[in-house]
Amino acid sequence: MSRYPTGVTVVTAYHDGKAYGITANSFASVSLEPPLVLWSVVKAAERANVFLAAKSYAICFLGKEQADIAKFCAENECLPDGKWSENRYGFPVIDGAGAVLACRQHAVYPGGDHDIIVGEVMGISVNEGAGALTFHRSQYGQLDQGE
Numbered sequence: 001m002s003r004y005p006t007g008v009t010v011v012t013a014y015h016d017g018k019a020y021g022i023t024a025n026s027f028a029s030v031s032l033e034p035p036l037v038l039w040s041v042v043k044a045a046e047r048a049n050v051f052l053a054a055k056s057y058a059i060c061f062l063g064k065e066q067a068d069i070a071k072f073c074a075e076n077e078c079l080p081d082g083k084w085s086e087n088r089y090g091f092p093v094i095d096g097a098g099a100v101l102a103c104r105q106h107a108v109y110p111g112g113d114h115d116i117i118v119g120e121v122m123g124i125s126v127n128e129g130a131g132a133l134t135f136h137r138s139q140y141g142q143l144d145q146g147e
Helices: 048-053 067-075
Strands: 009-015 018-024 028-031 036-042 056-061 084-086 092-094 099-111 114-126 132-136 139-143
Touching (some): 009 036, 009 048, 009 092, 018 048, 018 092, 036 048
Antiparallel strands (some): 009 018, 028 036, 036 114
């Protein structure tokens, strides 16, 4: 699977008053009407239950300069200090992300050693100048606008 290049997201949510984040490159668009997206979380992840129980969450598309945040959220359950804020929906979001989808939980499906989480998109914010962080062959890369 490492031969397939992807964008990099951090999914964020509150649980018991604490902001959680998890790096995920298993993101896909599902439907335009209604607007649905999916991502998956490994069942063995300590944070899996946080996101399975979340009624709402944000999917942050990381910008080209945010590999440090992707690495941090892959290894830690909390969000990095000084790198996030609340959006207008009251969700924790990564500051400077290329785009943020505000989602409400729509469905969860089993998928082998992962759970597939489908969210309905309630709102979108875009940061045009952020570029995109990519992941290919276990390495982070960058895309600028126009590439």
